[in-house]
Structures are given as C-alpha cells and as structure tokens.
Amino acid sequence: MLQLDELEARLEGVRLLAITHQSNTLGTINPIKAITAAAHRAGALVLIDGAQAVPHMAVDVRDLDVDFYAFSGHKMCGPTGIGVLWARRALLEAMPPFLGGGDMIKRVKLHEASWNDLPWKFEAGTPSVAEGIGLGAAVDYLKNLGMDQVRTHERTLVDYALEKLQEIPGIVLYGPRDPEIHGGSISFTIPDIHPHDLATLVDREGIAVRAGHHCTQPLMDRLGVPATTRASFYIYNQPDEVDQLVSGIQKAQKVFA
Amino acid sequence: MGDDLYREQILEHYKNPHHFGELADADITQEGDNPLCGDVITLYLKLDDGKLGEVSFRGRGCAISQASASMLTDMIVGKPVAELKSFPTKDLLEELGIQISPARMKCATLSVNTLRVALNGESHEED
Numbered sequence A: 001m002l003q004l005d006e007l008e009a010r011l012e013g014v015r016l017l018a019i020t021h022q023s024n025t026l027g028t029i030n031p032i033k034a035i036t037a038a039a040h041r042a043g044a045l046v047l048i049d050g051a052q053a054v055p056h057m058a059v060d061v062r063d064l065d066v067d068f069y070a071f072s073g074h075k076m077c078g079p080t081g082i083g084v085l086w087a088r089r090a091l092l093e094a095m096p097p098f099l100g101g102g103d104m105i106k107r108v109k110l111h112e113a114s115w116n117d118l119p120w121k122f123e124a125g126t127p128s129v130a131e132g133i134g135l136g137a138a139v140d141y142l143k144n145l146g147m148d149q150v151r152t153h154e155r156t157l158v159d160y161a162l163e164k165l166q167e168i169p170g171i172v173l174y175g176p177r178d179p180e181i182h183g184g185s186i187s188f189t190i191p192d193i194h195p196h197d198l199a200t201l202v203d204r205e206g207i208a209v210r211a212g213h214h215c216t217q218p219l220m221d222r223l224g225v226p227a228t229t230r231a232s233f234y235i236y237n238q239p240d241e242v243d244q245l246v247s248g249i250q251k252a253q254k255v256f257a
Numbered sequence B: 001m002g003d004d005l006y007r008e009q010i011l012e013h014y015k016n017p018h019h020f021g022e023l024a025d026a027d028i029t030q031e032g033d034n035p036l037c038g039d040v041i042t043l044y045l046k047l048d049d050g051k052l053g054e055v056s057f058r059g060r061g062c063a064i065s066q067a068s069a070s071m072l073t074d075m076i077v078g079k080p081v082a083e084l085k086s087f088p089t090k091d092l093l094e095e096l097g098i099q100i101s102p103a104r105m106k107c108a109t110l111s112v113n114t115l116r117v118a119l120n121g122e123s124h125e126e127d
Helices: A002-012 A034-040 A089-094 A129-145 A147-166 A196-205 A217-223 A239-255 B007-016 B063-076 B089-096 B103-118
Strands: A014-022 A045-049 A069-073 A082-088 A105-108 A113-115 A171-174 A185-189 A209-210 A229-232 B026-035 B039-048 B052-059
Touching: A002 A034, A014 A034, A034 A045, A082 A089, A082 A217, A129 A147, A147 A171, A147 A185, A171 A217, A185 A209, A196 A209, A196 A229, A196 B103, B007 B063, B026 B103, B039 B063, B039 B103, B052 B063, B063 B089, B063 B103, B089 B103
Parallel strands: A014 A045, A045 A069
Antiparallel strands: A069 A082, A105 A113, A171 A185, A185 A229, A209 A229, B026 B039, B039 B052
16 A cells, blocks of 8 residues: 655655556556655656556646656557657756667767767667557557547446456455556455466466466565466456456366365 | 366365475475465475485475475385486376476476475476
C-alpha cells in the first residue's frame, strides 16, 4: 500500500522519484497526479514507467505534470526492442547524450564537439527503422480505436472477472477490489496449487496466463508467496474467456483435490 | 510418453512424497533451487560403504518439481555412489513418463541437478 500522506516527508533530499503508472503484478493504477504534486513540493523530479498504462488508457503527460514518462512498444501491439522516453524539453536540453554515434553530433573538431538538436542528440547510430514504423502503426491503430474505449472495454472485463473469481473457494486475489483503480491484470493464488501448475492446467483449457514473480520478487516476499498466477486482459478479450478461465481453475482444483 | 502432465502417479508423489523429511545425521546436505519459479529442494544423503544408504528430501514448489524429487529418491536409494555421480537425467524423465515442455524442464530436473551437485560439487549438464 502506498502511503501518500507520508510521501512528501519521505522524499526529502530525493532528486528523482521513479514509479510505475500501473503495477504489472497487482494491476493497481497509481494516483500519478497526486504523487507528482507531492514529489514536486519536495523538490524531486518524477519519472513514470507507463509500459502498463499507455496501452490501456488515455495518458496526458502534461495533465499528469510528470517530468519523464517511458513506455515500450511490445505491450501496445507494437514491435519488441523499441520504446519511448518522453521528457520535458528543458530537461532534455540540459542533459548530455548518453550514447555516441551517427546523427547525435552537430559539429566535431579535434578537441571539441557540439551536439545535435532534439531528438537526434539522443538517437545515436543507425535507427531501428522497421521498429519505428511498426510502433507508429500500433499508435495509429490504438488511437483509431480510442483509448477511452480501450479502458472502458478492459474495465468491463475486470469488473466481471473480479466478481467471478471471488466466487472460487479459497482463491486469494491481490490488488485493489475497486475496478476504478484496477487495470487489466489480476493476480491470484489458489491454495495447494502452485502457480506454475495452475498456469499449465488453465493453458490446456485455452487460456494463457502468466505464472511467476512477474519481475517483482520483493513484492512476492512482501505478499509471502513464491509466485502468483496472473490473468491479463486486452482489446481482443471477451467476457466468455473469463468464464473459461474460471472453469479452468475449477478443473485444476479437481485435479489437485 | 503420455500427454497427461498431471497423471495419477505424479499427483500421488506430490501429495504423498516418498522419503520426505530431514535426515538428522546426513553425510551430505545439498540445497537446490530454481530462483525464477521459486522451486526449492534440499537433499539429505547418508553414505554406507560406497552406497547411498539413506536418502530424504524436503522442498516446496510445483507438482512437477516435487514429484520428480520423490521419484528420484526411490530410484537412487541403495545404489553405488560412483554410479550416482553420473545419474542420467533421461532416466528420471522416463520415470516421470510425461512430455515436459521447455518451460517446465527446470522443474523436472531440479532434483537430479541437485543430486549431481551434492555428489560432484558442481553440476555437469548432460546433452
């Protein structure tokens, strides 16, 4: 649980606060606007990991008032190996290049060099052309669907899934119960069935879920579990697949009964 | 090999593992784990005149990892240690008798890898 009322005091002396917009494990949608305001009052800059947010909801970096915002292509129907880091222009202009190579220089002399304008200063070397075009196509595709529509669709699924999953005897659900702040991933465990066994059995019913620590091992320790099973929804999912997931879990419970 | 990953025999070993528990006077105690999925086992080995006199294990993890450990203890108890140093992974996989996907192979082989570390001091991956 984030303790927002303590945030400002805890940020004393901190220069950069990095936090996720939506948790990939718990599905929690963090109150970024409030967090950013508190961080700015404490004098810290804010970097948001939006890899789980940008594909799933409308995001306005100016409205959120963040300083840096990052997301990746492969979680939004785009290619792997490419992502976006947005930052305020003044910050980008103040920062030196992190990588040398073609296109990032303006003028080079024997003992000095000057850097190219934005964004080339940060795009050294041969660009990933195919990935860039692919990500652009993914952005167009999602914009055409409408990000508010995407969010509404997922909210309907999460609403339904939280309701149906809660009916399974013994299930432990992690993350918020309020679908308003619960994005399209739901983590859970079933007593006496290891998440990997559960994932394998549910897979056989045609439902692909992820089992493991979701790259959040400290969180797993905090929750006191080795791993969880996680169902994630996107634009292509339908409510009857929630039913299929539930019946897959029930079948697994019979196997392990 | 059958396709039923959770066939009766495997579930039986998972629910009622053989040689489960700690050997207080073990000659060799060896832990093994798969950090990525959280499977853990500890093997306890007691040697007796060049043979594996007693064996036991404790562990926590998925059915495949724990059932395979239970089966392995049945297969190795009483065998000459010299032979067990190169115990073939394929023998254990045959005993499991199921198709193991690449994603679950580490679960299936945790116990035999741990045995190899216990007896050789390091794991020799076989082809």
